[in-house]
Amino acid sequence: MTRPVSALSTREKSLIESLIRLSEINSGTLNEAGVNQVGALLSDMFCKRLSCDHQQRTLPPYTLFRSDGRAVENPLGDLHILSKRPDAPLQVLLTGHLDTVFPTESEFQQCQWLDDQTLKGPGVSDMKGGLLVMLEALSAFEQSPLAQRIGWTVILNPDEEIGSPGSAPILAQQAEHHDVGMIYEPALPNGQLAGERKGSGNFTAIIAGVAAHAGREHHLGRNAICAMAEYITAIDQLNGQRDGVTINVGIVNGGVTTNQVPDQAHCRFNIRTRIRADEQWCQQQLQTIGQQINSKEGISLALHGSFGRTPKMLDQAHLALFQLVTECSGQLGVPLSWEPTGGCCDGNNLSAAGLPNVDTLGVLGGNIHSHREFIRLPSLVERARLSTLILLRLAEQPETWRRQPMQ
Numbered sequence: 001m002t003r004p005v006s007a008l009s010t011r012e013k014s015l016i017e018s019l020i021r022l023s024e025i026n027s028g029t030l031n032e033a034g035v036n037q038v039g040a041l042l043s044d045m046f047c048k049r050l051s052c053d054h055q056q057r058t059l060p061p062y063t064l065f066r067s068d069g070r071a072v073e074n075p076l077g078d079l080h081i082l083s084k085r086p087d088a089p090l091q092v093l094l095t096g097h098l099d100t101v102f103p104t105e106s107e108f109q110q111c112q113w114l115d116d117q118t119l120k121g122p123g124v125s126d127m128k129g130g131l132l133v134m135l136e137a138l139s140a141f142e143q144s145p146l147a148q149r150i151g152w153t154v155i156l157n158p159d160e161e162i163g164s165p166g167s168a169p170i171l172a173q174q175a176e177h178h179d180v181g182m183i184y185e186p187a188l189p190n191g192q193l194a195g196e197r198k199g200s201g202n203f204t205a206i207i208a209g210v211a212a213h214a215g216r217e218h219h220l221g222r223n224a225i226c227a228m229a230e231y232i233t234a235i236d237q238l239n240g241q242r243d244g245v246t247i248n249v250g251i252v253n254g255g256v257t258t259n260q261v262p263d264q265a266h267c268r269f270n271i272r273t274r275i276r277a278d279e280q281w282c283q284q285q286l287q288t289i290g291q292q293i294n295s296k297e298g299i300s301l302a303l304h305g306s307f308g309r310t311p312k313m314l315d316q317a318h319l320a321l322f323q324l325v326t327e328c329s330g331q332l333g334v335p336l337s338w339e340p341t342g343g344c345c346d347g348n349n350l351s352a353a354g355l356p357n358v359d360t361l362g363v364l365g366g367n368i369h370s371h372r373e374f375i376r377l378p379s380l381v382e383r384a385r386l387s388t389l390i391l392l393r394l395a396e397q398p399e400t401w402r403r404q405p406m407q
């Protein structure tokens, strides 16, 4: 093992201390102050240890539909861009998200030891552990003379858990100027890397009907909840009609009281796609179903939303990069391979912008997005070693990894 890689073994204690500190600051996506606190702490750590440039960007607010169908603007935390050697022959883009899925009102705010190698806590795996792996790997890499051959940019974004609505344009723009992408999402539950990823879209359907007294004038009302029930049944029946496409209705609301015909209902749903052409098929189906609902007298349906993430497909450039990661992991004695997943992440965004990337370079753990989320602590150092070795290998032959212009 080269010296920068082996020297990482002394870092575990300090990494665990930082991890507990970061994880116990709530950074649910809509907790702007908490996300900013984590962003400030981390960007400070990056600047101090890596002597890099630092830019902080404000993002546009995120529009959320409340249970009564009204749109509300939510501010997002800031995005941080840290960079070094922008003129080096090979440019690597490393990304990680500051936010978690746990809001301020969640009961899950503290870390807890499960045994001497396992820590439970909000965001320990997804992905505060991964952010520390990224920092540690860059710090180790910077000890090597080969570091001069690579320039890098780190993006810490505040909104990945809601699909990166505010940071997507910056990710796409940065992706265009880099050759290789490294993302620090946790490993799959079996420790492997994610290969292909499904695409994803989030939608909100709002139905307006006509309110009326439930007893005196029931016949004058047009029931928005009943129309929504028909709509949901119809879109749910799209499941199984096209290979790899799933539709999940996740939230439904409507009505105020039982003695009124409800004039309002709304639902939110998520669609996953396997290939790009699936998006058009879904849009056509949604349009047809929407027209059926809209043809009912006194009922009107409005659909908001879009496919924020296209499927991540593995082309030759991705396969070459996955091969390199596999070789590096074999050298470290933990051989890895990759497998497809229905989940998506910023790796989808970077691929859509033509940047080959490996997006599960973060820690090993499990039960992410639940109150049982945990991390296997030895993976902090193991994964920092892996990323350091990948960077060193890229630096050995920078010209091999220069990105080919998009066809």
Ligand SMILES: [Zn+2]
Pocket: 097, 126, 127, 160, 185, 186, 345
């Ligand atoms: Zn994540």
